[in-house]
Amino acid sequence: MIWLALALLAPLSAGLAIFAFRRAPEALALAGAGLALVGALGLIAGAARANLPAAVLPFLPDLAIRLVADPLTATLALLVAVVAAMVMIFATGYMARDPERVRFFGTMLIFLAAMELLVLAGDWITLLAAWELIGFASYLLIGFWHRRDGVAGAATRAFLYTRSADLGLYVAAFLLIGVAGTSEIAATLATTGAPALIAGLLLLVAAMGKSAQVPMQDWLMRAMAGPTPVSALLHSATLVAAGAILLIRAAPMLPGGALLAIAAVGGVTTVVAGLMALAERDLKRLLAASTASQYGLMLVAIGAGAPVAALLHLIAHSATKSALFLGAGIFQHDRDSTDLEALAGAGRARPAILAGFAVAALALAGIPPLAAYFSKDAILAAALQSPLAPWLLPAALVGSLLTGAYMGRALKALWAEAVGPTLGAVPVMAAGMGALVVLAATLGLSFGALEGLLGAELPKPPLAVPVMGLAVGLGGLALGWKVAPTRLLGPLLTPARNGFALRGGIDALIARPALALATLCERLEARMLAALRRLGLSGLDLGHWLNRGDDRTIGAAIFGIAALGLALGAGARRTDAEIIDRAIFGLVDRSVALGARARRLQSGFIHRELALTVAGIALVIGILLAAPLYL
Amino acid sequence: MQHDLTLLAPELLLAGAAMLMVVAEMAHAARLVLAIGLVALLAATGLTLGFLDADTTVFGGTYRIDLIAGWAKLILLPGTALALLMARAEIAGRAREGSVYALIMLVTLGALMLSGAGDMMVLVIGVVMTGIGSFALVAWPRDDAATEGAMKYLVFGAVTGSVMIYGLTFWFGGTGSTLFAALGRLDGQTLVTVAGLVALIVGLGYKAALVPFHFWAPDAYDGAPVSVAAYLSVITKVAAFFAFAQALRDLPREAGWPLALALIAAATMTYGYLAALAQTNLVRLLAYSSVAQSGYLLMGVVALGVSGFAVPGLQIFGGAYVAMNLGAFAVVMAAGRALGDLEGMGRARPWLGAAMVVFLLSLTGIPPLFGFFGKLYLFTAAVEAGYLWLAVIGILNSVLALGVYLRLVVPMYRSPAGAPGQTGGPAAPAGLPLRAVLALCAAATVGLGVFASLLPG
Structure with a gap:
């Protein structure tokens, strides 16, 4: 206690x-x-x-x-x-x-x-409350430098994406509480049948948002606009981990159908995000894409029915990725940029930091005896033993190969021959990073004890697994070091750089339809208005334009939809405000022009609003009269 | 009879105080009017605590003293006291100042009648009492905007009120009684049931500003003094929901009202937030935001009778809504009505900014603030009642809500383009009454969220 x-x-x-x-x-x-x-x-x-x-x-x-x-x-x-x-x-x-x-x-x-x-x-309610709180705190932290260009937009976008996905957690929690009659998580995990499947899929939606799985990975890349320690804590070990943690905790309940969906999402993400990382030109964004890819691997493990393997990889990844982010922060400190070209040679200027960065990178790539070697083997073994092995094993192997490749590429860039400034010694930063590097190197040795603690010994994988794991890890590193991503990716380079046109994955789902709807509504509105005007609005009635609070509102509501879409699409809320303002002022100007001579006070338009009210009453009557039909 | 009068002590106290206030206003003793009002409200709150466990009726079943009515008093009476303080902060020293306080007391008395109604006639009296006083309150500034707002409010009130009275006569015809308790006798008389239901939804929907009966709200709020807008947006609205609960809990759900109300709830929250997104006038923005919040409250009514969370949800969210919405309006009083007035406010006036953030986050439904737990209860109630789709729409709308409210928070903490430290808006520093309101609302929004275990259920 x-x-x-x-x-x-x-x-x-x-x-x-x-x-x-x-x-x-x-x-x-x-x-x-x-x-x-x-x-x-x-x-x-x-x-x-x-x-x-x-x-x-x-x-x-x-x-x-x-x-x-x-x-x-x-x-x-x-x-x-x-x-x-x-x-x-x-x-x-x-x-x-x-x-x-x-x-x-x-x-x-x-x-x-x-x-x-x-x-x-x-219990689910506490989990929900905490889930919302970390989302809000992350909004504040990503937006910490809110006066810089694009930062406020990035923070808002991160919050909107993850909060939309939170819908899944809310509904799943209500469903489980309703079925089990208690909010205690352990007790609700006994749920079976269709409710378990639905709840599992809903939890997956929530996890996809928080853990930046395709197609909701975009916010994580933009979240790199925040300070680097924020990325090291939130975007490696904690906030993004919440999604995987949720699924690991719910694993005892998940039926086959949900596992299949989880494995599919994880498999796709680990490959797609891995390619994005390889094509990335900015070190922090590379690490962010890598994070999404590694969480994809964990979802593969959960989908393959081995949540313990996912947990081990979560632990190993947290230490290594935090160390990598901290290393990137030190280089950023020197060069005031995280662009890989600007960072060229930054590692050579700080050999000790580069050594730490390299140990963490090798650990992530799965080189023994570093931490992620053990966890990645556990994932590969789980994928091999799963009934879905023909799909999961290749995905996991490609994900691991890509891990090696993009880490190799980052190391090469940092090692390049170039001179740049170095700003004195950084003992405090180095101490924080060093401790994590040590953990990244040695954590694997504690996994045996951890499995014992969890009461879930993983079966010893066949010899082929570590051999495969090591081969793809080393192969990836060599490829990334030797071959430029332009040649490695070939025709895939441009789509990968653009996030496979998935950068706007959710934008395409939300923003474009909303905009199209808004355009349609606007046209409809224009038609209706024209018709109404023809219907004998006398000269004086034109004056109603001036004061029609609620006509403006309907128009404004449509613009609201459009503005929401634009906000999602364009990101920057300042632009957004200008667009809303321009739209509204445009409407008002038009109205003013029409009604320039009209009187200030008009009560006539109440009639039309009352007509809408009457229409609403008619609708209610209709619903109530139809009640016997559906009850 | 004497028993009845004892149980009615809070209402009688309020009525007596309102009369005294009118007399004191004749003597132009505005501060005395205010003092009488505040003391009476606090005393009535204290009296209510005495019979909170009561579950009885007075005057032959026409007026209910039960859990719903009791908690309505616990929410509405302190809320009214806060509104009086806000009004004092806004109109102190102006002519006819005391009449505002007296009118507010009378409207609150009407609101109590609404939330205790056990009879159609008491319901009608409640609607009329809240209505007439409110028209006068909106028109109080006597300028164009106020006159227009009051006119619109009045015309809407007249139309919906007559529809309501006309429709309720069908229920009387069908049951032979004006008591809600007799509504079970309507079984099988479909058309009669529908007529009364429509009447009820129209009459109370207008009070609660539900779509499509909400058109008066933005204009009336914008024309009225800000404190009056704040008062109307919480007290009469919350009372209307308690009246819904009193009337509908006696009517079988088979009559189809849950679905009709669920559709209205979905339309109300969506429309309210969409319209709020486009506002640049803070009062109009809050008006649409309170339309949207009505949609959430209506979820509790939809679940009435099948979910144990419905009534507690109405009580908790009702209380939370009163605290956070009054608080947000109080900030607007201190900062100014335009969106631009918030620019840089969080830096120049940190306490005011922090209070606004608390209110807006609570309105959005961020834990651990009061509004979150209210919404949680309402969502749970809707799901238990089989209205999962409504809960989903509610949650989706809370994403929209984020857009609405963050639009206010972000500029507050952006440093103004001009000289640093310069606040937008002409507003003077908040006086003592306003600061007290802000502190109490913020304390309730934060504190009751943290100590939600004290609440009923």
Whole structure:
């Protein structure tokens, strides 16, 4: 109980204290993250002694708050706390000169508290609340430099994408609570049959949003507009992990149909996002695409029925990808850019950092004995043993090959012969990164103990699996190092760079139809207006244009749809406001011109609104009269 | 009889205080009027706490003292007190100041009658009492905009009110009684049931500003003083939903009203948010936003009778809505009516900005704020009632809501293009009453979200 409180409340209170006192944000942040780490260690020690720390707090009637620290959730809590602590150390160096450190560290700590709440949640309502909170905190963090071009748009887009997908989690949670009669997650996982299938698919939708799976990967690439420590924490180990964590926790319930869908989404994403990473020209965006690709691999493992393999890869990936992001942050610090061309040779200028970056990159590519070697083998073995092996194994192998290729490419760019400035030593940043590199190198050795803790020993894979894994890892690295992506990808290069025209995957689903609908409505509206005018609006009646609050509203509603689409499409909300304004003012100007001579006050238009009201009444009567037909 | 009067103590206290306030206004003692109102409201709230567990009726079943009516008082009376303070902040020292306070008290009395109605005639009296006082409140500034808004409000009220009274006579004819409790006798008389239902939906839909009976709302709110708009957008609206609950819980669901109301709810929330997206006038924006929130409240009515979450959902979200919507209007009073007035406000006036963020996030439904738990109850109720599609539309709309409300939050924290630290808008620093309202609303929005366990259910 005390460890639970420590893991959750320490970061929360430290975050609030930072906002309240507005001084010493670094010290408070380190204290908050450190205490959370202590709490998480206590939780895992309790879970290892089979003494499950759990808490049930009375909250909403019939829907108590439950927190559980079973081996799975305690492991995840520890993972989150470790990565957060290291990233905080790094951030004290990285953000040293930022005038808004207070806001940064405060928000990071509140995010950390929300993330710990999410992994420790024992009931769906708490999970939902935490899920929304991390989304909102990430909106604030991605938009941290909101005065730079395009940043506010990127943050809004990330929030809109993930929140649209959250619909799946809401409906799934209501469905499971309704079927099981309780909100306790463990109890609802006994659901079977059609509700389990539907809930599984809905959870997949939510996970796709948070874990940036195709076709919702675009927001993650744009989220790179935020500070690098944010990417290292949110976009490697925590926020994006929430989707995979959700599916891992729900795994006992998932029926075959849902597993198939999960594996399909994962397989497609690991290949598509891998190609995007290979074609990317910016180091941070390369890492982001790689993140989507690696979460695709985890979904493949879940779909193949091996959630433990997915969990191991989640852990290995968190350490390696955070280390890579932190390394990218140090190079960014030197060159004030993350463009791969601008970074050429940045690694050679800092051999120690490059060595750490390389260890993490090799670990991600699956080179033994580094962490992801073990987890990737577990995934390959699961794919091989799954009934879907003919589909899953090639996807997993291609994903692994691409991992090697894009990491090789990044290493080569950093190693290139070029001179550039180096800004002094960065001991604090290096310390945070170094600790994660050590973890990335050695975590694999703890996997045996972890499997024991989780009570799920993975079967020993046949010898072919590690051989295949090693071969594709090394092959990928060699390809990425030797062959330029232009030649490697050939005709695929341009589509990959453009996100396979999937960059607007959701834009195409939401924005374009909305725009088309808006155009249609506008035409319809114009026709209707013309007809109405012909229907004998006298000269005076034309004056109604001036004041028609609600005609303007209908028009405005249509423009609202259009504007929403434009906002999604164009991103920048400033442009968006201008467009709305121009549209509305255009309408108003037209109205003013028509009604220039009309009087200020018109009551005549109430008639038309009342006519709409009467139409509404008629509709209600119709529905009620039809009631016997459908009841 | 004496028992009846004891149970009616809060209403009687309110009525007596309103009379006293009118007398004090004759003496042009505006501060005295305000003081009487505040004391009476607080005392009535205290009295209500005494019979919160009561489940009885007075005057032959025509007026109900039950859980719905009790919680309605606990929500509406403090809400009215806050609205009085807001009005004081806005119109202090102007001519006819006290008449606003007295009218507000009388309208609240009508709102209490609505939420305790056990009889069609009490319902009609409630609609009329809330209506007539509100028309006068909207027209109070006596300028063009206010006159137009009040005119529109009045015409709509007259039409919908007569439809309502006409339709309710069918129910009387069908059951031989004006009591809601007798509505079960309508079984089998389809046309009679439909006529009364339509009447009820039209009459209360107008009060609650449901689509398509909402047209008056933006104009009336925009013409009225901001504090009056705030008051109308919460008190009469929430009362209308409690009246829905009182009337419909006695009517069999087979009459088809859940589907009709579900469709109206879906249209209301979607239309409200779409229209709000395009507004640049904050009062009109909040007017459409409160239209959209009505759609959410209606979800609780749809689930009435089959879900145990329906009534608690109405109570929790009703309370949350009163706190957050009054708060948002109070910020508008302090900042100014135009969207541009928010520019840079979060930096120049950090407390005001923080309060606005709290209200807007609660309106969006972000945990752990009060609005989130209210919406959660309403969604759960709709799903339990078999209206999963309605819950889905509600959740999709909360994405739209994000667009509406973030559009306000973002400019607040953007540094203004001009001189830094310069606030937009001519508004003076908020006075003590307004600051008190802001603090209380924010405390309720945050605190009741965190301590939701104290709420009924």
